[in-house]
Amino acid sequence: MVNRLGKVAFGAVLATLALGGCAGLPGGSDGVRHDEAFDVIAAAVRDASPEFADVRIDDRVDGAVSLLLVELDMTGDEIPGAALDSAMLALRQSVPDAFDEVRVVAVSADDEELELEGPLRQTGVDGESMIDPVTASIPVDALRDMRILG
Missing domain, CATH: 1.20.5 (Single alpha-helices involved in coiled-coils or other helix-helix interfaces)
Structure with missing residues (x-):
């Protein structure tokens, strides 16, 4: 027994x-369906700043790392540090715990990839790494521990 x-x-x-x-x-x-969850994240980031014309979200697994892919489509030809900071805060609050890392790219209104390294330094995120000048890789833990600069 x-x-x-x-x-x-x-x-x-x-x-x-x-x-x-x-x-x-x-x-x-x-x-929660995959698309619904991504729509919620995209809406939160898009609503964080009027500088974002659109936000696209996708996911990918790279080895053992679960990635949330974020494309910030800008209304202009640059990404102001304040807009990127607002996006990071929105991601901090909306990224599901199942993801290990967030990869971020920004695209201008003219469909050109924007350099993120400088604007990212203005945010409260520590622990990011640049894959190249236009692609940031941010551990979800770094988002969760982000300083709020406001």
């Missing part, structure tokens, strides 16, 4: 861990 109860309890723990591991994922067991 004890052995059978132990197996049932162990099975319940495994089931809880398996379901809990999916809870934060878009399309996971919490009933």
Whole structure:
């Protein structure tokens, strides 16, 4: 009897861990569809600054790292530091825990990729790294620990 109860309890723990591991994922067991979750993130970032004409969100897995890909489409030909700071704050509040890293690019109204390194230094994010001058890689933990410069 004890052995059978132990197996049932162990099975319940495994089931809880398996379901809990999916809870934060878009399309996971919490009933949120992938596209709906991304629409919420995009809306939060887009609403953070009038400098954003549109925000596109996607995801990718790179080895063992779960990436949230963010494209900031600008209304003008530059990305002001204040707009990028607002985007980082919105991402800080809306990125699901299931992601390890956020990759950010910004595109001008003329469809040119914008340099992010300088404007990113003006934000409260520490721990970012530049993949190239136009692509920032930011660990989600760095977003969560972000200083609010306001």
